[in-house]
Amino acid sequence: MIVVKDLKKDYDEEGTVTSALRGISFNIEKGEFVSIIGPSGSGKSTLLQILSFLDRPTGGSYTFFGKSIDNMKDEELARVRNKDMGFVFQAFNLLSRLTVFDNVEIPLLYSDLPAGEREDRITKAVESVGLIEKLRTETAKLSGGQKQRIAIARALVNNPNIIFADEPTGNLDSQSGAQVMGILDDLNSKGHTVVLVTHETYTAEFADRIIKMRDGTMESDTPVAKPRRSKDQFFK
């Protein structure tokens, strides 16, 4: 599904070149749950941005479902993000002036789905994160944990192949964090590929594999011993 080879990303700021990624190679298969961990500045967020088509690499290659990112125009990247990818951010990025329904609808606004089918999808997505009673509530009135669950519903609503989660528990208390990880775990068990970026080892252990980053390089790519961590073990 995802194949990266010798992936590089350099930032050129007024002549000073900083290498955020210095040649990373790995594959992610469909249905996998992969965690990317590492300290601040290790390049894990940059890697996630490139994997999720929000940025382009400056070297190496990245193919998504057999297609190289180099051959895709910005409009095509946007279309793939909309159709095949779901996003969960640390800061939720919900529009507080809108209701839960309207927030979850946002990705569908950029799809070709007819209005009738949209409502069905939104209801199902919100139901799957256990917040159907909040469907018409403004998101400003929700707790942090509820906000992140709505953000997951938004990531799900287009039924994407892959969900990218960037520190999804970073702004949550441990109980809410456990709920969020439980939902991501469930989604993975239903066939969605999940790529999680975190700096918390215990969160990373929900995955099948942990890719450890340091100074823009891949330090290790290790499978997690089965059975992997579940939400009941979130606090342990």
Add this chain to the structure above:
Amino acid sequence: MRLRDSLRSATESLKHGKTRTLLTMLGIIIGIASVIILMSIGQSAQDYILQQVQGLGSNLIIVIPGGSNNGRLSSPAQAQGIVVTSLKQEDVDALSREPSISAVTAEARGQGTVSYGDNSETVTYDGVTGNFFDVRNFVVTDGYPFTQSDVDAYNHVAVIGSVLAQTLFGNLEPVGKTILLANQSFRVVGVLEPKGTGAFGVDQDNLVLVPSTVAQDQMLGTNYFSDIIVEANPAYNVSFVQSRVETILEQDHGITNSNQDDFTIETQQDILSLIGSITSVLTLFLTAIASISLVVGGIGIMNIMLVSVIERTREIGLRKAVGATDKDILQQFLIESVLVTFAGGVIGVAVGAAFVSAAYLIISHFTAGWVFAFPLSAVIIALVVAAGTGIAFGIYPARQAARKSPIEALRYE
């Protein structure tokens, strides 16, 4: 993104900051209302003036003394205050013999004080021939008009305007009373129906009409006329009659080159088109001035939209992350600014309509014959201009929004 969804998103985001949206709209509301008011009142004024000129009658040809190179009313000699004495009784007689002309009347105009008892007024008086009332369609509602016999007999009779009758006589019956005009006695034989200010700016309700013979010989001491009015025979085309008038007067005055004519001929159509073009230019000029407030309003929109783009940077980042293209973002912000200006335009039209209606009620109270005008073209122009302002001043902020990188936008604090 579908247009309907863009409209819904735009409406939601505008509803979120109602006060800000309303304040942003204010500039556009004022601008559009000003344009509507000026265009409507301009149209009313034009209609009113044209209506007054049309009161002359469509088959009338007016001959005024003094030549004009461009054939327009602006006789250079008269414009400089020079009295031109080229129109005489012989001209009236010669024109009267022309078969394509059904009637000829002439006016010798002067100014003087008219008084009855203690009441007096400075007025314009017109020495006219007997058929003046028929030709100019001046209706005498009280008494009767004097005739050519009165003119020929140098009778001191007068027909006065309705406002003047009120000024001089109050509630008394004017007919039969004797007035003093320029120190000469005249018996009032009739009062005109109210007419308002006519062509050439003469207040016809404040006018005194006396026999031309009396005016010329006994009051003004002149043998020329201020103008000659020719009524074309309905069997002939007005422009043909106009050319006949020119030929006859040239022959009468011994002029061989038309460029040296010592008179100017105007038809009602000439006057109408001249006045029409003057009032149109004036309306356009005033509307252009009012449009400045639209530009100011537009700059206000741009300013607010730029602030909005900055405030909503993370939203832009999110929308791009979940699949919005640059075009989608551009469309969303552009629709927001057009929606603000269009809504402002609609409110501006409503405010303008209210002002125009109020102005009509006030002006028509003081000016008889003032017409209500609210041209549909003004409404359409106003709404198109409002939407255009939204596009013109919204495009820059919308492009700024569309160009944002999703990563930087998502990182924005």
